[in-house]
Amino acid sequence: MNQYAVAKELFSDNFDLGGYFDSLTFEYAKKSLIDAITAHDTPLVFLLGAPGSGKSFLLNFITKKVQNVRVAKYFTHPYFDDKEFLEILLSLAGKNIERNELTTEALISNLRKNFNNLEYTIFIDEAQLLTEDQIELIRILSDQKIFQFVLSMHKKEGQYILEKDHFKSRTTRLIELDALQDHEVSRYIENRLISNNLSELASLFKNRHYKQIGLYTKRNFRTTKKLVKTLFEIMNIAHKEDLNKNYTKVNTKTLTMAAIDIGLIDVK
Numbered sequence: 001m002n003q004y005a006v007a008k009e010l011f012s013d014n015f016d017l018g019g020y021f022d023s024l025t026f027e028y029a030k031k032s033l034i035d036a037i038t039a040h041d042t043p044l045v046f047l048l049g050a051p052g053s054g055k056s057f058l059l060n061f062i063t064k065k066v067q068n069v070r071v072a073k074y075f076t077h078p079y080f081d082d083k084e085f086l087e088i089l090l091s092l093a094g095k096n097i098e099r100n101e102l103t104t105e106a107l108i109s110n111l112r113k114n115f116n117n118l119e120y121t122i123f124i125d126e127a128q129l130l131t132e133d134q135i136e137l138i139r140i141l142s143d144q145k146i147f148q149f150v151l152s153m154h155k156k157e158g159q160y161i162l163e164k165d166h167f168k169s170r171t172t173r174l175i176e177l178d179a180l181q182d183h184e185v186s187r188y189i190e191n192r193l194i195s196n197n198l199s200e201l202a203s204l205f206k207n208r209h210y211k212q213i214g215l216y217t218k219r220n221f222r223t224t225k226k227l228v229k230t231l232f233e234i235m236n237i238a239h240k241e242d243l244n245k246n247y248t249k250v251n252t253k254t255l256t257m258a259a260i261d262i263g264l265i266d267v268k
Helices: 005-011 025-038 054-063 082-091 104-114 132-143 157-161 182-194 209-216 221-240 250-262
Strands: 044-049 073-074 121-124 148-154 172-177
Touching: 005 182, 005 221, 025 054, 025 172, 044 054, 044 157, 044 250, 054 073, 054 148, 054 250, 082 104, 082 132, 104 132, 132 148, 148 157, 148 209, 157 172, 172 221, 182 209, 182 221, 209 221, 209 250, 221 250
Parallel strands: 044 148, 044 172, 073 121, 121 148
Antiparallel strands: none
8 A cells, every 4th residue: 555545544524533633622621621521510511612523532532541530321313202311321220121111200210210410421523413402401410410511512403592581501511622723724734644654745845835724624622534545545645546646745836736636626
């Protein structure tokens, strides 16, 4: 496998913790979330950010890497009805129950007996997909201090929910993930390549290229990875097909081609 093919895989959009990047916004959000969980005093924590800002990666990182945090369950997508949700939570106590064996009230009563004082944390990713009824159920469970819930969602939807009256009067914590800073775009790409023995490729990027990448991606973490991966795909094809050498370099042309390919530039 040539260096371009290796490089493009480094920028895949996945939960590979080897791709950890200590951006300022990520480190602040990580510390804030760990503090909120270990303090056991905030029933509802909202983790907000634009799509691609790193919310899912942060939840995955804390679940797998932070030893002093007790994440009882990580829902990557909130596709469940109320009773199924409660049954899954009750199963965390080692309770073997049949589907629809207990009423909603009985399930909540059992949860109250087995869990208390926000000792365990429940992560719910893509929480903007929750229905009004599901959000209300989570509010009830958190009010009774059965579980602490971390709801990760898009910023716009999260701010809308927090404006509702029954959330304004609750103890909640808001943690936000913002875009990368200008200098972090270059630091991320350089570090990712150099740490994987691809210094030669890292040297192809100049300050003007990083500025162009930041302009195209608006410094969104996921979009930045997607653009750089596509850039190396273009360079890899040019290398294998023995095309014009300009297409195996980082330049305005290849960066623009990559931006067009992933839909950041409309050529119509």
